[in-house]
Amino acid sequence: MSTADMINPAKAEYGLLVNYDWCTGCHSCEIACQVDHQMSEGQSGILVHDMGHWPLDGDAWQFGYLAVPTKQCDACAHRRALGKIPTCVQHCQAQCLEFGPIEDILKKVTTEYQTVFTLADK
């Protein structure tokens, strides 16, 4: 990784859509990724971030989690070659993750509290 890589990033081929409102913070995506890729302890291709919790008006709360890929995410190329979906998406207990070609994923981004992480073909 260098400045050159950063100012000329690879073309986005895939998208990981996170339906933010539904992530329960269960960490299944992380452990599935780490085990499937036989990563060393402390490494991961995806991390669940605690988006904090504090009371708002009335009984409402800010309370949520957000899963975001790391540089180690390879979009599960080896699984896709076997006709399978990425392991984080399969094991997401809340089924709040979706993966696909970027054009297809972008079509699904129509409502509030969705985030798309773009991924190159590696």
Next chain:
Amino acid sequence: MADLDGFNNSGVSTQLVGDFHLINHEKPWRYEEDGLTVTRGSAWSGPGCHDGCGVLLYTDKNGKLVKCEGDPENPYNNGRLCVRCLDVNEVTNHKDRLMYPMKRDPKNRGKDEWERISWDEAFDLVYEKFTDIKEKYGAESVVFGQGTGRDIAAYITRLCWSFGSPNYVLFLSGCACYLPRVAGFAATAGSFWVADCSQEFPDRYDNPEYQVPETMFVWGNYPLRANSDGFYGHWVVDLMKRGMELVVIDPKVTWMSTHAKLHLPIRPGCDAALALGFLNVIINEDLYDHDFVDKWTYGFEELAARVQEYTPEKVAEITWLPKEKIIEGARLLANSKPCTMQWGVAVDMTKEALPASQAIAACFQITGNVDVPGGIIAPPEILNYAGGWGRELCPEDTWKKRIGLDKYPLLNFGFQIAQPDELRHTMATGKPYKIHATWLQQNNVLSCMGADPTEQYIGLMNCDFNVSVDLFMTPTIMATSDVVLPAATFPERNGIRVGDGCQRGEVINKVTQIGECKSDMEINLELGRRFNPEAWPWDNVDEMFSAMLEAQTPFGFEYLREKGPAYLPFNYRRYEKGILRADGQPGFNTPTGRIELWSTFYNTAGMDPLPYFEEPIPGPGSTPELLDEYPLVLTTGARPWSLFHSEHRQVKRLRNLKKECNVYLNPATAEKYGLVDGDWVWIQNIYGRCKSKVEVTNLYQNPKVIACDHAWWHPEGDPEKLYDSHDLNVNNLLPGIPGKSGFGSNYKTTLVKLYKVTPQDDTNGPFQKDNYVGQALTDKVAEAIASIKESK
């Protein structure tokens, strides 16, 4: 809104065999993929929980387990898994697993001085010692105990009863997990009832018979983490996506509570009062289902009279909930069609758990939510799991010597266990007879389930001979065992998935071998047939599993391995069709054939036939005198994602998600005590103390309520200091006094104070056993109040 047309929302293909639905699999039960062997099966633990998800186990060419994935073809979990199964390879292959049988001279209990022995020597030793003790003192002087009731329960009961002992036990005060709820429902409605999340259908939410509940009450449970009792927690999220609203009854703010229509952060231990308050509103506002109540319930007038005591005003005072929210909850419950309920161990872990269960059940019974789509359902069973397997093998004369029977007559009504608190006293005191030996299977009683761990320790040390079967060395084994046998994790053994919740014809498949480990079932079979060959006529465990399955289904083990999971016949409104009763008559399996809001069963057992609430003791309502000294209400045992009870502390990926034993303090409470994140504190009450690391959080909004993690020990610590278990164990604060029925115990509420751990005062030291009188055997509450009055 997430996409419901994704890959893994039902859509499985099924096939009908008799009245059973089988899954059509694309591949055989074992196949090759990318250089690895994949084996399909179920995952009922240990290590892990009470679910039994569908898994694909991946092994390499050396037979090593390399990963575990969810099985997308299994309708139970639809390809999903929680972190504990996703990381099971790290547990199975862990360097600290017990790998071979070991023995230790009883003189060296507590010392790390084990000697490796062969399985033959181990079995011979156990056989000789147990037989000798049986001949000298009677079979009843050997206790057979287990940890949390996973799929090993049936075989342990059979071992116990075929040996001739009546004393099968979970060393959990008041049997305060699952059984009180089972009893509460069985006493009023003749069977156990669970939330209908379409789990009885292989096509799940798409089944035309199924209806999404309008509202689910989640009561004393955090299913997303707990995955308790055959209930896959994220079904709640599946149903929310399909429009279901939530009412969450939990002292803690959670993801679920912040996404619920109504959150009721109740004072711990007051669930019965809230349920009785709901009933008061539902009955007095005439919101109940008249047709169902008239036709199918018994004792409604008596219930209506009883709940008059529990006005919303009074219940608000008890529960610390606003009156308006109690009324709102009651109206939501009554007006939602259908309304369902998922409850948890918090209901059991209150002293008067039976009337609490009865009151909560009544809320859903009088509103007509029983046996309807999306309401509460009684799952059909392959094996009556709560009852055990082979009770007839225990001779009648010894059966009468079961501990606790004289004090708790309810144990005579279908419950086949010894009463755990009475047994704890018996082991410590030798009354009414001495216990000479124990068989503990996957039971880390000194760190996890046992209340009053000191008395528990004394009882075990009083025995001549203690045997443990487990996955890892534990504080309990290090402290008290003389022989330890290495048990297999689920990927190392065959098994069948019968158990609580939705029972399915489904098998667990062995894919790997670690050291000389044997499965719990194999250990039970091999030892059982030495004691009593007629009771264990099978050549191997697969034959045994087939015998169990074939008693209730047309399938054997091998068949289900290929074709499972098999879904049992199921339909709704079975009470109208005469399916719930042995005599084939319409109605429920109760003496009156109706749902007994006034329980003839409890009445016959000499108990109050109607539900009621009693203040937890000690507590703000029962012992206000103690509040100056012990001002905080402590609740315990909320589940983390990655650790199951006392398991997983040595598993790095999982420990990284939950590093230490924490006490959770509201910012105002932390400030009052001058505490910040990371401080170590003693949590102390009138019974004892434990230490814990402070986490300041706004998730407990009421500054009077604090919470502490349970079942902690440090596998990385000193074995001869019992891995810090006696310092960290919150059960030091719990006396183990059961409810009047012998069921229920206040695990989740007591009064405490906090103070900092200092270098001069940083340990409880070893167990103090000299002159110890069990906490429950003295009236510590009266003593504490008297001493406060004296000091004034």
